Amino acid sequence: xxxxxxxxxxxxxxxxxxxxxxxxxxxxxxxxxxxxxxxxxxxxxxxxxxxxxxxxxxxxxxxxxxxxxxxxxxxxxxxxxxxxxxxxxxxxxxxxxxxxxxxxxxxxxxxxxxxxxxxxxxxxxxxxxxxxxxxxxxxxxxxxxxxxxxxxxxxxxxxxxxxxxxxxxxxxxxxxxxxxxxxxxxxxxxxxxxxxxxxxxxxxxxxxxxxxxxxxxxxxxxxxxxxxxxxxxxxxxxxxxxxxxxxxxxxxxxxxxxxxxxxxxxxxxxxxxxxxxxxxxxxxxxxxxxxxxxxxxxxxxxxxxxxxxxxxxxxxxxxxxxxxxxxxxxxxxxxxxxxxxxxxxxxxxxxxxxxxxxxxxxxxxxxxxxxxxxxxxxxxxxxxxxxxxxxxxxxxxxxxxxxxxxxxxxxxxxxxxxxxxxxxxxxxxxxxxxxxxxxxxxxxxxxxxxxxxxxxxxxxxxxxxxxxxxxxxxxxxxxxxxxxxxxxxxxxxxxxxxxxxx
Numbered sequence: 001x002x003x004x005x006x007x008x009x010x011x012x013x014x015x016x017x018x019x020x021x022x023x024x025x026x027x028x029x030x031x032x033x034x035x036x037x038x039x040x041x042x043x044x045x046x047x048x049x050x051x052x053x054x055x056x057x058x059x060x061x062x063x064x065x066x067x068x069x070x071x072x073x074x075x076x077x078x079x080x081x082x083x084x085x086x087x088x089x090x091x092x093x094x095x096x097x098x099x100x101x102x103x104x105x106x107x108x109x110x111x112x113x114x115x116x117x118x119x120x121x122x123x124x125x126x127x128x129x130x131x132x133x134x135x136x137x138x139x140x141x142x143x144x145x146x147x148x149x150x151x152x153x154x155x156x157x158x159x160x161x162x163x164x165x166x167x168x169x170x171x172x173x174x175x176x177x178x179x180x181x182x183x184x185x186x187x188x189x190x191x192x193x194x195x196x197x198x199x200x201x202x203x204x205x206x207x208x209x210x211x212x213x214x215x216x217x218x219x220x221x222x223x224x225x226x227x228x229x230x231x232x233x234x235x236x237x238x239x240x241x242x243x244x245x246x247x248x249x250x251x252x253x254x255x256x257x258x259x260x261x262x263x264x265x266x267x268x269x270x271x272x273x274x275x276x277x278x279x280x281x282x283x284x285x286x287x288x289x290x291x292x293x294x295x296x297x298x299x300x301x302x303x304x305x306x307x308x309x310x311x312x313x314x315x316x317x318x319x320x321x322x323x324x325x326x327x328x329x330x331x332x333x334x335x336x337x338x339x340x341x342x343x344x345x346x347x348x349x350x351x352x353x354x355x356x357x358x359x360x361x362x363x364x365x366x367x368x369x370x371x372x373x374x375x376x377x378x379x380x381x382x383x384x385x386x387x388x389x390x391x392x393x394x395x396x397x398x399x400x401x402x403x404x405x406x407x408x409x410x411x412x413x414x415x416x417x418x419x420x421x422x423x424x425x426x427x428x429x430x431x432x433x434x435x436x437x438x439x440x441x442x443x444x445x446x447x448x449x450x451x452x453x454x455x456x457x458x459x460x461x462x463x464x465x466x467x468x469x470x471x472x473x474x475x476x477x478x479x480x481x482x483x484x485x486x487x488x489x490x491x492x493x494x495x496x497x498x499x500x501x502x
Contacts, residue, residue: 024111026173027180027269028310030056032104033067033161034185035264038194040071040159047072047123051193058199060168065112068160074120076148079129082118083146105161110135113163120159128153178203180269187263209248222246222338226296230325232316240325244296244332246339250289257296259312266305266312273414279323293339358457391426395438408435410469415440439469467493
């Protein structure tokens with residue numbers, strides 16, 4: 001029996017090339033780059049009493065993206081550390097910052113494009129340092145080193161990363177990224193510590209309206225701080241802090257929980273699609289009233305984010321443990337109950353006739369007209385069609401928001417797919433002779449949130465979707481379907497919903 005040493009002569013180019021296959025989303029990749037600027041500010045906070053500016057310039061035509069800042073900047077040692085693959089290179093990282101693994105900049109930059117350049121000048125230096133990276137070239141030659149070029153400079157301090165993009169954002173992706181960046185860094189932005197600019201426009205976060213109601217004779221604003229403990233696997237108790245509030249108007253896009261680490265959002269993101277956390281055991285189905293009104297921000301500083309900062313490493317406790325701990329808090333129970341009570345008040349005050357009239361007025365609005373024009377502009381684009389297997393996979397991945405009916409049983413899930421239909425249905429299986437129908441509602445049509453705003457209007461909307469699904473289910477076996485018959489089926493289902501609600 002013996003042993004032999006095995007060399008692993010892998011160059012930096014080969015390692016970087018593996019990052020091109022990462023499953024990053026745009027907002028997470030760009031967020032990794034913004035994190036570096038924020039960390040530079042935090043590490044040298046005393047030097048920037050007025051905060052810093054971060055400039056993001058995106059040009060889809062030129063396929064370029066640059067992210068620059070007015071933070072402290074880097075000297076040679078800092079630049080050397082920045083381009084190393086790991087932190088195991090004799091340098092310590094700033095423990096109070098957002099960064100953890102020393103991989104974010106390299107991973108996200110390479111994911112976005114195989115050619116990128118890093119330029120920086122320290123606040124205490126007159127030397128500018130530049131490193132240019134061509135991942136494909138480095139991989140072919142199995143290069144094991146990079147060249148940092150220095151030159152005298154009178155430029156202001158700070159760092160800029162320039163990327164030749166491999167792809168560009170499609171559809172509403174750019175606006176979604178901007179919205180999510182506002183939420184990721186809203187705590188730093190609110191304090192004036194960080195200002196983020198996108199193509200010369202300053203990004204701003206606006207908190208949705210919070211419910212105000214009478215409790216007895218007192219006007220109560222439904223927003224409060226949270227603090228509780230969870231016992232981890234090691235037996236240590238971990239403190240969770242944060243806040244919660246109830247939306248004044250229910251929303252598919254703004255409701256849910258956001259999880260933060262070091263004051264940076266890790267899990268969450270409102271808009272369409274809504275990527276906020278809405279655990280079923282806490283807020284029930286996403287079509288329910290609680291799920292569309294209850295909101296919370298939780299600080300999970302006791303756990304580490306994963307490498308892509310789109311989730312946590314649940315080693316001390318699980319997501320289920322967090323939900324259980326939330327449900328045990330009396331103040332949380334009170335807020336969940338209030339979210340329900342608000343629905344009852346509004347439901348009683350708005351009849352179907354009034355709700356339909358309100359919907360009509362909004363459908364005639366300039367916002368919806370603009371959305372229709374935007375849709376017409378894509379009329380020549382191929383419509384996205386999904387196979388039954390794809391529909392089942394998406395529903396499984398997104399989760400079931402609501403399940404109604406007995407024969408057939410219909411489950412609703414929300415997804416987003418560009419140039420797809422408003423809804424897609426699929427008869428997935430039979431259980432005891434009963435068909436199970438999956439309905440995917442396409443959240444790409446974000447103008448719906450401008451039209452459907454109250455609980456009663458949402459009920460009408462779900463009734464329509466349900467009736468469409470049942471109509472499609474009914475006619476699938478017919479050889480020929482005449483239009484009047486189609487309208488009859490659809491009308492019958494809507495009438496049955498109306499009678500059931502009386």
